[in-house]
Structures are given as structure tokens and as C-alpha cells.
Amino acid sequence: MKEIIYYPGCTLKNTAKNFEDSAIACAEALGFKLRELEDWYCCGTVYSLTSDDLMHHIATVRNLLRVQEEGEERLTTLCAMCYNTIKRSSKRINENEDDREKINSFMYEEENDYQGNVDIIHYLEILRDEIGFDKIKEKVEKPLKNLKLAPYYGCLLLRPLEVAIDNPDSPSILEDLITVMGAEVVYFPFKNECCGAYETVSEVDFVVERARNIIGNAIRNEADALLVSCPLCAFNLDNRQKNVSLKYPDFEGIPVLYFTEALALALGLDPEVCHFDLHYQSIEELVKEIEQ
Amino acid sequence: MPFEISKELVRSDFIKKIEELSGEEISACYHCGKCAAGCPSVDTMDLLPNQIIRAIQLGDIEVLKTSNTPWICASCYMCYVRCPRGIDLCSIMEAVRQMTLRENLDHIDIRVYTDELATLPPIAVVSAQRKLSS
Numbered sequence: 189m190k191e192i193i194y195y196p197g198c199t200l201k202n203t204a205k206n207f208e209d210s211a212i213a214c215a216e217a218l219g220f221k222l223r224e225l226e227d228w229y230c231c232g233t234v235y236s237l238t239s240d241d242l243m244h245h246i247a248t249v250r251n252l253l254r255v256q257e258e259g260e261e262r263l264t265t266l267c268a269m270c271y272n273t274i275k276r277s278s279k280r281i282n283e284n285e286d287d288r289e290k291i292n293s294f295m296y297e298e299e300n301d302y303q304g305n306v307d308i309i310h311y312l313e314i315l316r317d318e319i320g321f322d323k324i325k326e327k328v329e330k331p332l333k334n335l336k337l338a339p340y341y342g343c344l345l346l347r348p349l350e351v352a353i354d355n356p357d358s359p360s361i362l363e364d365l366i367t368v369m370g371a372e373v374v375y376f377p378f379k380n381e382c383c384g385a386y387e388t389v390s391e392v393d394f395v396v397e398r399a400r401n402i403i404g405n406a407i408r409n410e411a412d413a414l415l416v417s418c419p420l421c422a423f424n425l426d427n428r429q430k431n432v433s434l435k436y437p438d439f440e441g442i443p444v445l446y447f448t449e450a451l452a453l454a455l456g457l458d459p460e461v462c463h464f465d466l467h468y469q470s471i472e473e474l475v476k477e478i479e480q
Numbered sequence: 481m482p483f484e485i486s487k488e489l490v491r492s493d494f495i496k497k498i499e500e501l502s503g504e505e506i507s508a509c510y511h512c513g514k515c516a517a518g519c520p521s522v523d524t525m526d527l528l529p530n531q532i533i534r535a536i537q538l539g540d541i542e543v544l545k546t547s548n549t550p551w552i553c554a555s556c557y558m559c560y561v562r563c564p565r566g567i568d569l570c571s572i573m574e575a576v577r578q579m580t581l582r583e584n585l586d587h588i589d590i591r592v593y594t595d596e597l598a599t600l601p602p603i604a605v606v607s608a609q610r611k612l613s614s
């Protein structure tokens with residue numbers, strides 16, 4: 189079985205355990221294994237945007253060095269925040285010898301220097317480019333018939349262009365996945381608009397409005413559920429529906445699923461990997477319908 | 481507040497510092513407003529994203545320090561994708577935030593949110609701290 193080193197990040201061990209468990213199970217069902225990177229560090233979650241701030245790339249470089257020490261040149265990840273942060277940092281450090289030298293000399297206690305050869309790919313890219321959607325289609329045991337799914341990309345898989353996994357203005361990778369899973373794609377214009385991200389900590393009302401706009405638009409386009417690929421989007425668009433309902437009592441929500449959860453259900457895997465209790469909007473009805 | 485445009489301010493080191501931190505050329509913006517048209521957060525902002533650039537062009541530090549816009553901007557990169565001049569406005573916003581944060585003035589005190597902290601995803605807490613505190 190083909191193996192790839194996998195970087196989970198903090199949140200997949202916590203509020204997004206369902207993302208991790210479903211992704212690992214789907215990978216195995218599709219013939220590849222995610223081998224967790226040993227001794228990984230938090231990536232820092234946001235890419236440092238100031239030119240003089242090298243400090244905040246160190247955590248990323250240590251992770252890349254661990255990959256190098258395992259004799260590999262590729263790392264995959266699921267969380268869109270980890271993906272964007274590590275991918276952008278790795279581009280800066282891999283392409284810039286001065287920065288790399290500075291960071292290596294700062295990490296003098298490490299046995300080895302980081303050589304700048306590790307690349308990051310997102311799990312979705314493996315599905316599209318290495319497994320192939322045709323092969324996935326063959327493995328679907330329980331097509332998600334009668335289900336209308338709205339793909340939500342958010343920001344970090346698509347922007348900026350240098351790290352985009354698909355066309356930033358009109359992506360199709362999630363749509364293609366939805367199609368091979370047997371569900372109907374819901375086209376909605378908010379699919380790549382920001383969910384409000386970390387503003388959810390201190391600007392709840394702002395995020396409530398974002399969530400209401402995004403979910404409301406998906407509902408108006410007749411979505412039964414929203415598919416996401418980021419645990420912060422999942423929090424803002426699922427858990428924050430509670431706050432939306434408090435502010436707008438007639439708001440009716442819809443469930444939010446990680447794309448790997450929908451895939452696990454379509455592949456006929458144990459629905460337990462979806463950890464029902466980690467969802468605010470219940471997915472039980474939806475799972476029951478698929479299982480029938 | 482009336483603001484007097486002066487040669488000194490327009491050529492000040494402050495603008496050079498923002499350019500150095502962000503890696504962007506501030507005078508490149510011609511205020512077409514495409515960034516503001518695409519920004520999903522403008523209705524919560526007190527200044528449009530390009531008005532932040534205008535304040536930098538004029539050296540109006542006071543406006544930059546009191547505006548909520550840089551703190552609402554969540555680096556979603558929609559403006560960068562839309563800008564016909566290829567200006568990375570997110571990095572400019574970061575430079576403006578850093579101006580305050582590097583004076584040790586935090587924009588968030590995470591201890592205030594203890595009720596919710598345990599239920600928030602770790603990435604939310606870490607990124608809010610990274611973006612809004614020094």
C-alpha cells in the first residue's frame with residue numbers, strides 16, 4: 189500500500205477528530221496510507237505576512253526537517269489552515285537560500301540542516317491526481333443519491349494563486365468529488381467567500397452575519413448540506429448556526445460535513461468515523477437516508 | 481477631521497516602513513475600488529480597504545491607528561485576487577496591524593473569552609492570538 193507522511197495539526201486531534209478519522213479510513217479504502225509525521229509541531233495556523241518576520245516560519249521548517257529526516261520529500265495535510273501556512277512557508281524557505289540559512293543557524297541544536305526539498309500537497313490533490321476520480325467512482329458502494337451538496341472552499345485552498353490547489357475563481361475539485369459520490373452539486377456564489385476565520389473569537393456577531401449569508405445562500409440554492417475542508421470553516425458555519433438562530437429565530441440551518449465524511453459514507457465505511465457528537469447540526473437523518 | 485496633505489508626510493519614513501514590511505509598493509494603487517467591491521467584510525469596516533491604502537499614501541497615521549478595518553480584515557485574499565494592479569493588500573493590512581502590535585498594544589485579550597475557549601477549535605485561538613496580539 190502506498191504511504192504518504194501526514195501532518196494532522198492540532199485541531200484534527202480535537203474538535204475535528206471526525207475529519208481525521210474519516211480521512212484515514214477513506215485513504216485506506218482507496219489504497220493509500222496516511223503515516224502520521226513523528227514529533228510534529230503546531231504550524232502556527234497563519235502564514236506570517238511581514239517580510240522581516242522569519243521567526244514564525246521556524247515551526248514549519250522544523251516539521252519539514254522531520255519529513256526530510258524520514259527520507260521523504262512530500263507531506264500531506266487536511267486542515268486548510270495548516271495546508272496554506274505550511275505550503276506558503278515552505279515556498280518562501282525552499283526558494284530563498286538566505287532565509288533558509290538564517291533559520292538553519294537559528295536551529296543550531298538540530299542534528300541536520302533543512303535542505304529546502306520538501307513539498308506539501310493537500311489530501312484533495314491526492315484524490316484528484318493520484319487516485320483519480322474515476323477510480324473513486326468505482327469504489328462507491330452507497331451513492332449519495334437524492335442528496336444535494338454545496339461545496340464550500342473558503343479561502344485557504346484557493347488563495348493566493350501560488351498555493352491554490354485549483355482555479356481560484358472557478359474551482360471544480362469538490363464539485364467533481366460530489367459528482368462521483370453520486371450526489372447532486374449545488375452551485376452557489378458564496379463558495380469561496382471567507383467565513384470570518386479567527387474573528388470568531390472576538391467578533392462573534394460579524395461571524396454570525398457571515399455564516400447566515402453563506403448558509404442562507406446555500407439553502408436558497410436548495411442544498412441539503414454543506415461540504416467543507418477546514419475545521420475553522422466547519423466551526424463558523426456549523427457551530428455558529430446556534431448563534432445565528434439566537435439572533436434570527438426563524439433561521440433554519442443545514443448540516444455541515446467534511447468532504448471526507450461524505451466520502452466515507454459513499455464508500456460504505458462505518459459512519460462512526462463521522463463522530464456525530466462533533467456536529468452541531470445533526471447529521472443522523474442524513475446518514476440514515478444514505479445507509480438505507 | 482480635516483487633514484492637511486504635506487510633502488513631509490507623503491515622503492515620510494513611515495510609508496517606506498510599511499512598504500518594507502509588506503513588500504508592496506503603496507503608490508501602485510489607483511483606487512479603482514475593486515478590492516472593496518470583492519471584500520466580504522466591508523459592511524463591518526469603518527474604512528474601505530483601499531481607503532487604508534489612501535491613508536498610507538497620505539501618511540495619515542492617526543486614521544490608521546483608529547480604524548477598525550485592519551482588525552476586521554481576516555487575510556482572506558479576495559482583494560489580492562481581484563486587484564488589477566496585483567497589490568497584495570493583505571500584507572499591507574498586516575503591516576498596519578504590526579505597527580500597533582510592535583508597540584506592544586494588543587488588540588485582543590484572550591482571557592476575556594474564557595466561556596467559549598474550551599469549545600473553540602485550537603486553530604481559532606492560535607490564529608486570533610497570532611493576528612491580534614504581539
Ligand code: SF4
Binds near residue numbers: 513530563
Ligand atoms: S483593487 Fe488594487 S488598485 Fe484597485 S483600489 Fe484596491 S488595491 Fe488599489
Ligand code: SF4
Binds near residue numbers: 382554559
Ligand atoms: S483580505 Fe481583508 S481587505 Fe482583502 S478582501 Fe479579505 S477581508 Fe477584505
